[in-house]
Amino acid sequence: MNSKVKHIVITSFSFLLLLSTIFIAKNVNSKEQMKSAGFGYPLSFIFQDFSRFETDQSFFPYYEKFDIKSLGEVKNFSIINFIASFLVFFLSVEIFVYVLEILDFKVRNKLR
Numbered sequence: 001m002n003s004k005v006k007h008i009v010i011t012s013f014s015f016l017l018l019l020s021t022i023f024i025a026k027n028v029n030s031k032e033q034m035k036s037a038g039f040g041y042p043l044s045f046i047f048q049d050f051s052r053f054e055t056d057q058s059f060f061p062y063y064e065k066f067d068i069k070s071l072g073e074v075k076n077f078s079i080i081n082f083i084a085s086f087l088v089f090f091l092s093v094e095i096f097v098y099v100l101e102i103l104d105f106k107v108r109n110k111l112r
Contacts, residue, residue, distance in 0.1 A: 010097060014090040021085075022046055036075060042088055043081040 021041035028034050028050065035051045038044025 006097070010093050011090065014086060014093050017093075018082075018086050018089050040081065040085055043078075043085045045078045045082040045085060047076040047078075049075045 018040075022039045024039070024041055026037050026039060028037055031051065035049055036047045037050055039046045039048065
C-alpha cells in the first residue's frame with residue numbers, strides 16, 4: 001500500500017475512533033461533578049454542565065451517553081486534550097500497523 005494512502009487511512013480511523021469516545025458513559029458522583037462532566041478518552045476534551053437537572057443529595061444520575069441534543073450546554077472544549085488524545089490513538093494505531101507489517105514481512109520471507 002502506498003505510504004501516503006496508508007497514513008491518510010490511519011489518521012482518518014484514529015480521528016473517528018477518538019470522536020466515538022464521546023459516547024462512552026460517564027459516571028457522575030456529586031453535584032460538583034455535574035457542573036463539568038467530561039467526555040472523551042483518554043483525556044476528557046468536551047465538558048458539559050448538567051447542574052440544571054434536579055437531583056437529591058443521595059442519588060446522582062449515571063449519564064449513559066453524550067447528549068447530542070443539548071449541545072448548547074457545552075461548557076468547554078479543550079483543544080489541547082483533544083490533540084493529546086488524538087496523538088495517543090494515532091500512535092497506537094500506527095504502531096499496531098507497523099508491527100503487522102513486520103510480521104507480514106517475516107512470514108513472507110519464511111515462505112520463500
